[in-house]
Amino acid sequence: xxxxxxxxxxxxxxxxxxxxxxxxxxxxxxxxxxxxxxxxxxxxxxxxxxxxxxxxxxxxxxxxxxxxxxxxxxxxxx
Numbered sequence: 001x002x003x004x005x006x007x008x009x010x011x012x013x014x015x016x017x018x019x020x021x022x023x024x025x026x027x028x029x030x031x032x033x034x035x036x037x038x039x040x041x042x043x044x045x046x047x048x049x050x051x052x053x054x055x056x057x058x059x060x061x062x063x064x065x066x067x068x069x070x071x072x073x074x075x076x077x078x
């Protein structure tokens with residue numbers, strides 16, 4: 001089982017690379033006049049990787065190094 005620190009670092013790398021890809025695709029779409037709907041998959045991927053990073057970062061700050069993390073859990077407000 002991988003630690004939450006390793007998962008956090010991998011999620012950060014994937015988030016940065018998908019955001020860089022998103023910027024490239026936006027620029028290419030504007031210059032070439034492509035369809036904006038082609039950006040939807042990369043936007044979803046960037047949002048997911050960013051969500052994973054933020055969840056793992058929060059858990060590592062709490063001290064949860066090897067514990068279970070559910071990035072899709074909705075926050076419960078009190």
